[in-house]
Amino acid sequence: MSDRYGELVQSPLGKKVAKNLGLPMPIKLDRYEIGQPVIRGEVAFGTAFGGDELVASIIQNVLFDLDAKITTAEHLNEKLTDENAKFKVAIFDATNIKDVDGLKKVYEFFHVLARRIKSSGRVIIIARPECCTGGDVGFAIAQRALLGFVKSVGKEFKKGITANVLYTQIGAEAHLEHALKFFLSAKSAYVSGQPIYIKKSDGLDEFTVVDFDENKPLKGRKILVTGASRGIGAAVAQVLARDGAKLYCLDVPQNLADLQKIAGNLGGYALPLDITEANAAEQIVKACGVLDGVVHNAGVTRDKMLANMSEDKWDLVMDINLKAIHTINDYLIKNQGISDSARIVCVSSISGIAGNLGQTNYAMSKAGVIGLVEATAKQFKGTNQTINAVAPGFIETKMTGMIPFAIREAGRRMNSMSQGGEPVDVAETISWLLSPKADGLNGNVVRVCGQSLLGA
Incomplete structure (x- = not known):
């Protein structure tokens, strides 16, 4: 069904009028197209307190498989000296944040990126679910607080930018790849502010997918x-x-x-x-x-x-x-x-x-x-x-x-x-x-x- 208002505000005149009147300004969202790269721009990747070694390895492998250009937190400030530098994706490994003070690391990473995420960009935080906090109240508080952050970011950044948190159970890291590839892609254009819980396949971790085709993931099903x-x-x-x-x-x-x-x-x-x-x-x-x-x-x-x-x-x-x-x-x-x-x-x-x-x-x-x-x-x-x-x-x-x-x-x-x-x-x-x-x-x-x- 046609959204005439949405089409109008994408025109130069309509955009100007909507901005002056403070009206909603929807953009045309990136959606999946065969032949288009999964990530259509650069990636900023950060961690808190070194992050989790296995999680970091999986993220980097996924980004490598997708032929993404990565800027790590160590080089982020240098990159941002270029006033035209922008990112399509910002990924942050928050699994090692174990108290309220540690949440400052989230602020430090995303504060400098807040105006540097491209339209239809992706904000992804990797976190631990409550079952992994071992009864440590401070750890549980910090990890749950991340959901409030991504929900707010999704509303603040606008421009079709999504923000989600992937709560990955310890021992379930092997399943993170599948979720990451979806949330990095244009397939997740209208999914934002979501907590996704990635769990271990209890008792059947030996299960593997034979002859999996990324282009035909449901082949024969x-x-x-x-x-x-x-x-x-x-x-x-x-x-x-x-x-x-x-x-x-x-x-x-x-x-x-x-x-x-x-x-x-x-x-x-x-x-x-x-x-x-x-x-x-x-x-x-x-x-x-x-x-x-x-x-x-x-x-x-x-x-x-x-x-x-x-x-x-x-x-x-x-x-x-x-x-x-x-x-x-x-x-x-x-x-x-x-x-x-x-x-x-x-x-x-x-x-x-x-x-x-x-x-x-x-x-x-x-x-x-x-x-x-x-x-x-x-x-x-x-x-x-x-x-x-x-x-x-x-x-x-x-x-x-x-x-x-x-x-x-x-x-x-x-x-x-x-x-x-x-x-x-x-x-x-x-x-x-x-x-x-x-x-x-x-x-x-x-x-x-x-x-x-x-x-x-």
């Missing part, structure tokens, strides 16, 4: 996408096909024509099915066999103030958005419908985190999805199976295009990017979580919302 005929679901199917997945596209029989078009164009299989049917899970297994990935995207809204909401509207939303997901997952897990290295991704919503006026049914269902993910992640502990959620904010689709103008504009502007996201932003995040290399990601809820002010 059998993946089901529900609600695939339009909107976010169609975008997910397109990205997964680009990444090499063998696709099964599911939607209700009423959308068969659109579903067949999507599946046919992508070389996938169309599965017309209502997921609320009593035997839906059995039909999925019969049609697909053992799956390597499931994307629970199908969902509906039936918005009304609670006092005016009919029982049928309540039941419909809860049955499709939550109950069906639970029922299908339960069957697939108990009946070996998913492989030993399967990835499940559920689509939640900002409404499930922050609530929303007139959406008690929808918000409850999407909050329930988060609960389902958190509980199932514990069930997957000790395996190479994972489950995570994405929580989209305002995404430009036909559905959001039907929202009244004033509310639609508020939704677009009330985030750090001052614009709505694109369905591809959700799709790129889902593809990242579906990768066979994502075994260190389990139980995350990743907001794809441009750092929406709702629930921040």
Whole structure:
């Protein structure tokens, strides 16, 4: 859907008027393009108290693999004597900050870079989760404080710059590479202010990915996408096909024509099915066999103030958005419908985190999805199976295009990017979580919302 205001302020005159009036000034975000380098500029890399040797080695190896030009903290001040020097990425290893005083190192590194990050730049901090602080309150305080910093930086730096913190468990450093490559890239254009938890693959650290192709990370993986005929679901199917997945596209029989078009164009299989049917899970297994990935995207809204909401509207939303997901997952897990290295991704919503006026049914269902993910992640502990959620904010689709103008504009502007996201932003995040290399990601809820002010 077209964002006419966003297009206007990118013109010279529109930019001048918006700046003079103090209006939001969204920029065109860098997004992934085949053939473009992952990092489109220089990288500033710093550490606190020497950082962690293994973490530093992994960061440097990733940057080397991506052919990035690096300026370390030792040479940063010298580099910044050039008033034209700017960076596309700033990475900081904060794993050795163990008290409040140590947080000054974060200030010292980013203070001099605050006006030197390019548009659509990346700020990434590597930290330790609470489970690694060993009961040391000072250590726990310092590491948790980093999240507040990146959330604020994401709002201050603007210009499409994202800021995220990767909480890497000790012993899970081998999984850091996969997360780093995503957050360094344009694929993470609309993900900001997020804590990402990277965990050890308990008991199965010997698991390795054979013949992994960076250009086709999902090659040969059998993946089901529900609600695939339009909107976010169609975008997910397109990205997964680009990444090499063998696709099964599911939607209700009423959308068969659109579903067949999507599946046919992508070389996938169309599965017309209502997921609320009593035997839906059995039909999925019969049609697909053992799956390597499931994307629970199908969902509906039936918005009304609670006092005016009919029982049928309540039941419909809860049955499709939550109950069906639970029922299908339960069957697939108990009946070996998913492989030993399967990835499940559920689509939640900002409404499930922050609530929303007139959406008690929808918000409850999407909050329930988060609960389902958190509980199932514990069930997957000790395996190479994972489950995570994405929580989209305002995404430009036909559905959001039907929202009244004033509310639609508020939704677009009330985030750090001052614009709505694109369905591809959700799709790129889902593809990242579906990768066979994502075994260190389990139980995350990743907001794809441009750092929406709702629930921040």
